[in-house]
Amino acid sequence: MLILSRPDGLYCQKGDFYIDPSRGVDRAVITHAHADHARRGSKHYLSSTASAPLLKRRLGRKISIQSLEYGVSVNIQGVKVSLHPAGHILGSSQVRLEYGGEIWVVSGDYKTCKDTTCTPFEPVACHTFISECTFGLPIFRWPSPEHEWQRILQWWQDNRDTDRTSVLKVYSLGKAQRVLQALKDVGSEILVHPSIMDLVPAYETQGIVFPPMQIADAKSVRKSKGKALVLTPTCNSMEAWMDEPESWQMMEISGWMQVRSPRRKRHLSCGFIVSDHADWDGLNQSIHATGASQVLLTHGDGILLMNWLKRKGLETRILKPDNTKKELGKN
Amino acid sequence: MQHLQKLVDQIDLAPNASIKLDALKSYFQSVPPEDAAWALFFLEERKLCTKVGTRLLKELITSETGLPAEMIDGSNAKIHDLPETLALMLPWNGRSCELSLSTLIIQFVEPLAGFAAQAKRETIRCAWKTLSTPERILFNKLLVGKFQIGIAREMVHKALGEIGGISPGVISHRLASNWPPDAGTFQRLIQADPENDLAIETYPLHEAMNLEGRPETLGKIENWVTEWALRGVRAQLTRRKDAIALWSKKGITLKNNFPELLNLSQLLPTGTVMDGVILLPLKRHRDIANLPKKPSQKNASPSEIHAHETPVFVVHDLLEYQGNDIRQCSFTQRRTLLEQLIQDWKQQWLICRSNLSTGNVNPDCMQQEMFSMSEIIGMESTGQVPMEPVRASHQISADSWQGLRQCLLNGPDDRTRGMILKQKNASYPVQEHDTPWWQWKPAPNTVHLVLVSALRNTPGHMESLSEYHFGALSGQEWPCVAKTSIVVREEDRREMDKWILSNTLRKQGPLRHVQPQMIFELTFDQVVDAPRSHSQIKLTNARVIRHAIELNLENTVSLGQLLSKSPSIFDSTEADVRLD
Numbered sequence: 001m002l003i004l005s006r007p008d009g010l011y012c013q014k015g016d017f018y019i020d021p022s023r024g025v026d027r028a029v030i031t032h033a034h035a036d037h038a039r040r041g042s043k044h045y046l047s048s049t050a051s052a053p054l055l056k057r058r059l060g061r062k063i064s065i066q067s068l069e070y071g072v073s074v075n076i077q078g079v080k081v082s083l084h085p086a087g088h089i090l091g092s093s094q095v096r097l098e099y100g101g102e103i104w105v106v107s108g109d110y111k112t113c114k115d116t117t118c119t120p121f122e123p124v125a126c127h128t129f130i131s132e133c134t135f136g137l138p139i140f141r142w143p144s145p146e147h148e149w150q151r152i153l154q155w156w157q158d159n160r161d162t163d164r165t166s167v168l169k170v171y172s173l174g175k176a177q178r179v180l181q182a183l184k185d186v187g188s189e190i191l192v193h194p195s196i197m198d199l200v201p202a203y204e205t206q207g208i209v210f211p212p213m214q215i216a217d218a219k220s221v222r223k224s225k226g227k228a229l230v231l232t233p234t235c236n237s238m239e240a241w242m243d244e245p246e247s248w249q250m251m252e253i254s255g256w257m258q259v260r261s262p263r264r265k266r267h268l269s270c271g272f273i274v275s276d277h278a279d280w281d282g283l284n285q286s287i288h289a290t291g292a293s294q295v296l297l298t299h300g301d302g303i304l305l306m307n308w309l310k311r312k313g314l315e316t317r318i319l320k321p322d323n324t325k326k327e328l329g330k331n
Numbered sequence: 332m333q334h335l336q337k338l339v340d341q342i343d344l345a346p347n348a349s350i351k352l353d354a355l356k357s358y359f360q361s362v363p364p365e366d367a368a369w370a371l372f373f374l375e376e377r378k379l380c381t382k383v384g385t386r387l388l389k390e391l392i393t394s395e396t397g398l399p400a401e402m403i404d405g406s407n408a409k410i411h412d413l414p415e416t417l418a419l420m421l422p423w424n425g426r427s428c429e430l431s432l433s434t435l436i437i438q439f440v441e442p443l444a445g446f447a448a449q450a451k452r453e454t455i456r457c458a459w460k461t462l463s464t465p466e467r468i469l470f471n472k473l474l475v476g477k478f479q480i481g482i483a484r485e486m487v488h489k490a491l492g493e494i495g496g497i498s499p500g501v502i503s504h505r506l507a508s509n510w511p512p513d514a515g516t517f518q519r520l521i522q523a524d525p526e527n528d529l530a531i532e533t534y535p536l537h538e539a540m541n542l543e544g545r546p547e548t549l550g551k552i553e554n555w556v557t558e559w560a561l562r563g564v565r566a567q568l569t570r571r572k573d574a575i576a577l578w579s580k581k582g583i584t585l586k587n588n589f590p591e592l593l594n595l596s597q598l599l600p601t602g603t604v605m606d607g608v609i610l611l612p613l614k615r616h617r618d619i620a621n622l623p624k625k626p627s628q629k630n631a632s633p634s635e636i637h638a639h640e641t642p643v644f645v646v647h648d649l650l651e652y653q654g655n656d657i658r659q660c661s662f663t664q665r666r667t668l669l670e671q672l673i674q675d676w677k678q679q680w681l682i683c684r685s686n687l688s689t690g691n692v693n694p695d696c697m698q699q700e701m702f703s704m705s706e707i708i709g710m711e712s713t714g715q716v717p718m719e720p721v722r723a724s725h726q727i728s729a730d731s732w733q734g735l736r737q738c739l740l741n742g743p744d745d746r747t748r749g750m751i752l753k754q755k756n757a758s759y760p761v762q763e764h765d766t767p768w769w770q771w772k773p774a775p776n777t778v779h780l781v782l783v784s785a786l787r788n789t790p791g792h793m794e795s796l797s798e799y800h801f802g803a804l805s806g807q808e809w810p811c812v813a814k815t816s817i818v819v820r821e822e823d824r825r826e827m828d829k830w831i832l833s834n835t836l837r838k839q840g841p842l843r844h845v846q847p848q849m850i851f852e853l854t855f856d857q858v859v860d861a862p863r864s865h866s867q868i869k870l871t872n873a874r875v876i877r878h879a880i881e882l883n884l885e886n887t888v889s890l891g892q893l894l895s896k897s898p899s900i901f902d903s904t905e906a907d908v909r910l911d
Contacts, residue, residue, distance in 0.1 A: 137405075137406045137409060138396070138398050138402055138406055138420050139406045139409075139410065139416055139419035139420055140419075141419065141420075141421075141422055141423050142423065143423040143425050143464075144423075144425070147425045249344075258419065259410050259415070259419070260343070260410075260412070260415060260468075261410055261411070261412070263343060264343060264481075265840060268344075301409075303405070304402055304405045304406065307401070307402070307405075308398075308402060311399075
């Protein structure tokens with residue numbers, strides 16, 4: 001066993017380091033900068049080059065961080081470690097470990113569909129693949145992103161026609177920038193929450209172009225009432241900014257929006273189905289593409305996917321979920 | 332199909348009922364009448380006989396996607412909606428279908444019942460290919476007959492009524508028969524038909540007002556008539572020309588709920604309108620929400636609907652006699668006419684009954700109508716039903732207000748809410764300055780209960796709470812026994828809101844669950860059975876009086892004590908104390 005699941009996260013005993021630990025450790029390899037994967041308090045961090053600025057932004061400028069280009073390997077106590085694109089958000093990586101001829105890959109979060117804000121997912125050949133399975137049910141099959149961007153534009157236009165502000169709830173890192181990038185040609189009157197704006201420069205240094213946008217605050221939101229598209233993090237309630245409930249419409253962009261009951265529970269009209277995670281087909285394709293003979297599932301309720309893969313002749317186990325609960329609210 | 336899909340989206344999106352209503356109206360107005368008729372068919376919770384079961388659909392999905400049945404069931408366990416699960420398992424298709432709802436049904440759904448298994452599979456597969464993913468969800472719902480999209484039937488009636496400029500009651504009455512879903516029917520449905528509508532027109536029913544204070548203030552008892560305020564379904568029976576209709580207080584037709592009453596009403600003289608309460612022998616059916624309903628069996632026989640329980644119609648007023656509106660007559664006059672009418676009605680009924688039991692029935696007029704009668708007689712002979720399915724309300728006789736008060740204190744069981752006082756020479760109350768009927772209730776009971784949860788207001792709006800739920804201890808749990816939105820002191824409400832929002836343990840939709848620790852003093856009228864609630868009981872007319880900060884959890888009432896309904900457990904203030 002090259003990797004063990006410990007309460008603090010995935011642990012590589014041979015190299016004595018953790019991957020995405022849930023608390024501070026000596027050495028941490030970070031797959032991407034989302035808060036449930038990148039946590040404060042570790043002594044040394046290792047991440048991809050594109051991810052490093054985001055990590056510094058989120059974890060503090062003074063952290064000790066070593067960055068690595070995709071495909072370049074380092075040796076940690078005899079374990080050969082390299083990072084490979086995962087296509088989840090900017091700088092997200094899969095971690096490949098090689099020791100004594102045995103190869104393990106930890107997927108982190110990943111997706112297979114098109115996203116112009118990050119390097120696309122690359123399957124990495126391995127013996128054991130530790131895959132996330134947030135959407136490991138056959139009911140999750142994403143529509144094409146283009147289709148959903150069109151729907152967002154249509155919705156925004158409809159709201160402008162009826163003099164309502166469009167409020168889009170998105171995760172501030174990754175999803176927000178993906179939406180902004182998709183809207184880059186139509187952009188006018190786009191307001192974004194400061195927490196989203198904060199992360200934009202890291203994307204711009206990678207050559208990603210965004211539409212003109214303004215910081216959203218009570219004043220600017222009120223000023224462009226009835227016309228603007230406001231991007232805000234999922235946790236932000238808009239009540240402080242909007243006085244009349246009829247004057248705005250709220251939507252969420254997430255894979256969960258494919259199912260009607262979460263939509264109704266959150267009292268959204270119809271969410272847009274764009275996810276930064278792989279859907280059922282994506283998971284299956286990627287798992288098979290790695291050629292792994294052993295698959296370990298984490299992040300999500302993988303029982304159905306496990307049974308399905310076993311049916312296909314793959315040795316599959318569920319890696320004891322650790323902090324998977326927190327994952328549910330996102331994407 | 333696109334339009335229906337859009338309607339469902341709009342209904343999901345609507346933050347309040349008026350927007351839902353607008354969406355419904357614009358749907359019915361914008362689509363061709365044949366589509367509207369079919370949509371209405373499903374919104375009325377009717378089911379097409381397709382002979383397609385969920386098993387067939389699951390098999391189809393398995394053959395289409397290669398996913399075994401256990402994967403389908405496992406996925407459905409997450410979203411609890413099989414039509415949706417099945418539709419989502421097919422590869423996503425965002426392209427809307429051009430077919431109209433009626434074409435789709437005529438081409439793909441209606442013929443299914445006559446097809447062999449293989450042809451059924453082909454047809455459904457073909458339909459799935461044509462439809463977009465959201466439309467497939469609706470299509471699957473139509474196939475298996477669970478078309479629930481979050482619209483109450485009353486709202487549909489209201490929308491149609493507003494389109495046609497007729498009352499929702501008339502719409503509900505017209506829809507209560509077994510109508511064919513076609514364009515002609517829909518057009519006739521929303522068209523005003525003054526002559527026939529007049530025949531089923533209703534009067535506004537008067538609701539008794541609460542008597543605040545002593546009844547002595549009303550003057551001499553000789554001028555007043557007293558009846559029990561019965562707990563049941565308030566109803567209005569109209570019999571004009573050939574039309575017989577039974578209406579709830581809000582003007583919803585009860586035609587399918589009480590077919591035996593309607594059958595009996597054929598024996599009434601035409602031009603009669605009566606106001607009364609329908610009592611149901613089974614406790615669980617005493618609320619209108621829990622009425623026995625079989626919407627899919629519009630022509631079910633009474634015995635199927637009520638299964639050995641026959642309702643009793645207690646008539647307490649007569650509004651129209653021989654085609655004349657007699658609401659302006661004094662109560663005594665109306666009562667005399669009513670008693671006479673019921674007497675005659677019974678006579679008629681007895682004649683029919685003896686004819687029926689001797690086999691001397693005129694097959695032309697009686698066979699159909701007396702079907703229920705024979706049922707009733709059959710049950711009567713075994714002693715299962717009361718002898719009188721219709722009777723005039725009982726009048727309580729008392730010499731003095733004090734005597735009446737004694738009666739009130741001893742009287743009410745869980746079939747009555749108190750007493751109703753009506754002035755003998757007053758007309759039927761219509762306008763504000765008319766002498767109203769007074770409802771005299773026993774003084775409320777007081778009880779200490781613990782706040783367990785609260786309901787949030789329409790989400791997306793300000794964080795405020797609209798309903799508070801109180802529980803009583805049962806084992807380790809605190810099942811909810813009282814729900815109320817009435818908090819007498821505004822400062823208590825503010826304190827409660829603040830505390831709940833900052834101490835929410837767990838959210839369940841709009842519900843906010845809190846740690847049971849805040850104790851409140853509540854008043855209520857009665858403990859009644861509520862079989863659908865977790866605690867099996869509920870307290871009627873609960874109000875929060877104050878925050879009982881000095882008490883701890885041991886001082887509250889337990890569920891067991893409430894279930895025993897023993898009056899000693901409540902700090903009941905005597906009726907006189909309150910009235911003084």
